[in-house]
Amino acid sequence: MGAVLWYVYSGAGSRERARRPPAPAAARPGDRLRALPQGDWPEPGPERPEPARLHGRVFNVLGEPVYRAEVAVLWPKPYQLTFTGGDGSYELRFERPGRYLLEARLTLDLARSRPIVEIPAEGDPSPLDFHLEAAGTVFGEAAVEQAPLRRGAVDMEFIDLFGDGHWAQDTECENGVFSFYWKPPRDVPLRIVIRSLEGFMEKPVEFRYDGGRIDLGRIHLTRYPTLRVRMRLPGGKYAAQVYAGYARDLRPELRILGEDAVDDDGLPTELLTENSHVLIRKKHHVTERLVFWDESQRYRVIRDVELLVDQMRELEVVVRPGPITVRRRLTDEHGRPLRARVAHDSGPPAETDAEGFFAAAVPHAGAFTMHLTALHDPDLGWIPLPRSPRRPWNAFLIDTDDPRSACTLPLDGHLLVVTKTPVVITTDDGRFRWRVEAGTGALTPIALEAGRYRWSESDIRSDEWDQGTPFDMAKSGLTVLDVR
Numbered sequence: 292m293g294a295v296l297w298y299v300y301s302g303a304g305s306r307e308r309a310r311r312p313p314a315p316a317a318a319r320p321g322d323r324l325r326a327l328p329q330g331d332w333p334e335p336g337p338e339r340p341e342p343a344r345l346h347g348r349v350f351n352v353l354g355e356p357v358y359r360a361e362v363a364v365l366w367p368k369p370y371q372l373t374f375t376g377g378d379g380s381y382e383l384r385f386e387r388p389g390r391y392l393l394e395a396r397l398t399l400d401l402a403r404s405r406p407i408v409e410i411p412a413e414g415d416p417s418p419l420d421f422h423l424e425a426a427g428t429v430f431g432e433a434a435v436e437q438a439p440l441r442r443g444a445v446d447m448e449f450i451d452l453f454g455d456g457h458w459a460q461d462t463e464c465e466n467g468v469f470s471f472y473w474k475p476p477r478d479v480p481l482r483i484v485i486r487s488l489e490g491f492m493e494k495p496v497e498f499r500y501d502g503g504r505i506d507l508g509r510i511h512l513t514r515y516p517t518l519r520v521r522m523r524l525p526g527g528k529y530a531a532q533v534y535a536g537y538a539r540d541l542r543p544e545l546r547i548l549g550e551d552a553v554d555d556d557g558l559p560t561e562l563l564t565e566n567s568h569v570l571i572r573k574k575h576h577v578t579e580r581l582v583f584w585d586e587s588q589r590y591r592v593i594r595d596v597e598l599l600v601d602q603m604r605e606l607e608v609v610v611r612p613g614p615i616t617v618r619r620r621l622t623d624e625h626g627r628p629l630r631a632r633v634a635h636d637s638g639p640p641a642e643t644d645a646e647g648f649f650a651a652a653v654p655h656a657g658a659f660t661m662h663l664t665a666l667h668d669p670d671l672g673w674i675p676l677p678r679s680p681r682r683p684w685n686a687f688l689i690d691t692d693d694p695r696s697a698c699t700l701p702l703d704g705h706l707l708v709v710t711k712t713p714v715v716i717t718t719d720d721g722r723f724r725w726r727v728e729a730g731t732g733a734l735t736p737i738a739l740e741a742g743r744y745r746w747s748e749s750d751i752r753s754d755e756w757d758q759g760t761p762f763d764m765a766k767s768g769l770t771v772l773d774v775r
Contacts, residue, residue, distance in 0.1 A: 319594065319692050321523075321609035329367050330438040330603045331519060331568070335389035336412060342386050343410050347419040348379040349395050356380075357397055357423065365405070365467075366392040366439060388412040392439060392466060395421035402426045405439070405466035427470035429500065431483070431507030435490040435514045436601060439467025443487030443512075447471060450480040450497070475500045483507065488570060490514040490601075516577050516598030518569040519605045522585055525612035525655050530585035533567040536560075538580040538593050543660040543686035557660060558584060558591075571598055582658065583608055591658040593690050611656035614638075617691045620647045623768070624701045630667035631700075635659055635689075656691045663687075663700070666707065666732070668771055674709055674732040685734045702769040704738030709773045713749035717759060718742070741766035746774055 349360040356379025363372040364383060375381045385391065388410045396403040401423035410416055429447065433440040443464040448456035459476060462469050464485060475481055482495040490512035498505060522530040536559025543557050559582065563569050571577050576599050584591040590610045598604070621629045621643050628647025634640040638652040653659050663685040665675045676685050690696040708714065708727045716725040716735075719742065726749060727733045745759030764770050 319592075319609070321611065322594070323605075323607040324596075325605055327519070327603045327605055330436045330514070332367055332438055333390055335367065335387035337388075338386055339388065339412065342384040343388070344415050345383045345385065345408065345410070345419060346415075347381060347421065349375050349381065349397075349421040349423065350379060351397075351401060351423055352425055354422075357401070360395055360397045360401075360421075360423070362393065362395050362421070364391050365394050385410045393419070394468075395423060397423065400426060402430065402470050403468045405468055407466065425472070426504060427472040428474050428503075429483075429498075429505045429507065430468070430470035432467050432509040433464045433469065433485055433487075433512060434467060434509055435487075435512045436603065440464055440485070440487055440489055440512060441466060443469075443485050443489070445469045445471075446484045446486070447475055448482050448484060448495075449476050450482060456482060456484070456495075474502075477502060483510070485510065485512060487512065488515070488565075488572075489517075491574060513574070514601045514603060516571045516573060516575075516600055517603050518596060518598050519603065520564070520567050520569060520583060521605065521607045522583060522590065522592070523607060523609045524585065524590060525610055530590070532586045533564065533583055534558075534562060534586070535564045535569045535581050535583050536562060538582045541582045541591075541593070541658065541688065543688050558582075558588065569596075569598070574600065576600055590655070592656070592692060593658050593696075611692075613655040614652055615654075615656055615691050616650055616652045617689065617694075618648060618650045619689055619696075619698045621649060621687070621698045621700060622647050624699055624703060625767075627768075629700060629702075631663050632665040632673070633661045634664050635661055640664060651689060653689075653691060658688055658690045660686050661689050661698070666769075668707075671709060671771065671773060674707065674771075676732050676734065677730045701738070703767055704735075704740065704764070705769055706735045706739060706744075706764065707769055707771045708733045708735075708746075709771065709775055711775050714774055715747050715749050715759070717745050717747070719744060719761065739764055746772060 349357045351357050357375060358377050360375045361372060362381040364370045373381050373383060391408050391410060392405060393408055394403055394405045404421045404423055408416060408419060433443060445464050446461045447459045449459050450456055460471055460473055462471055477500050480497060481500060482497045484495045485492055492512055496507060496510055520533040522533045524530060540559035540561060541557060578597045580595050582591060582593050592608050592610060594608060596606060621631060623629060630643055632640055632642045633649060635651060635653060637654045641649040641651050643649040663676050665673050667673050687698050687700045689698055709732050710727060713729050714727045717723060741764050743761055744764050745761050747759035762772055
């Protein structure tokens, strides 16, 4: 069930928040998935022997001390509140170290100020002074899952007779507060729209400006499906940064053209993470198959993860140490077994049996790229395939964490040229040209259309394409051309 959003605005009533489904079990043994009740805000540390004391003063726009200004710790809850003395001074005490959000305010006369302070495990933090600015004409708060919205863009629009919104002015929300200093149009319908990567509004907040100051109160945003990710490496340390992308975009081969192109390492170029946070900009629960990798790109794991609307979760994925030996079956896209010799950068080569099964040794758990070193043809026997680091299209993925994962090498429309001298492959009308370098065997990097092709010696002129030897390209399966 979805999470229901409610507003606290101009005395509006609230609706009961819908119950969330229970958190699913972690995807793999050793992984941990848990909800973070305070969103992304870290829990305070262990209790200190002596409380830390934070001192400072509050000043107004003219630099004068403010008497009876409120200084409060807003987050994490429960908060504490104190008032400044005649000289504008205040003192706050902290029983535990950690990160805290503070606020200084003076009713409607001065704008709120919200800095973040770090309380050390020992000693007192540096003094912190507040310099309050004049309050705006329209102001308010924004929260996600009860926590202050860290950053967001706030637009004020006036609404025409057709219900369409038109820009009036804009500002930013920082640490949960925003303020418009210029007076908006009077006696016309207005609305506030807040946009943020952290969450979305169920509907805009509408109001009218009557010439005075308006406090819109607290506006609640619904959090996008969000996941904070930690990756524990085989040595026990955690990766400094974790990146994520859709597992469907993880490719062992180099893709050069198209909107879904990937980089040289086969990793998705569409990143879903920022500061080790996965964010899916959808307004409903989603379950995605994602690939996670560390900053060195050495460790890669694939997980099926459920992300919930209006809830921050933390997923800790564990890269199990090795060495690990996995048994898999290599097939084409139709499920037919392939006879091949395969190898990984960090392990010994392996050979598939008649049913396509092979055993591969890898240094640790995760997703790996396996390269074909040879293919077996019933008529020609074993055909070695030279590997080029810049063009590894004769490769497939293996996932050690998922015994059900398939190892597939698509062969429909691919041509295997067996040659000892350079040759040129052209379509029968000369529109397509592909040069095959000298070597024993070479696979086409792309699938070719079925039909008539020609092969020629590499020194053929471009206007002599029709002088080549014709051959037919099969529609299904691998076509083998022996020109030795």
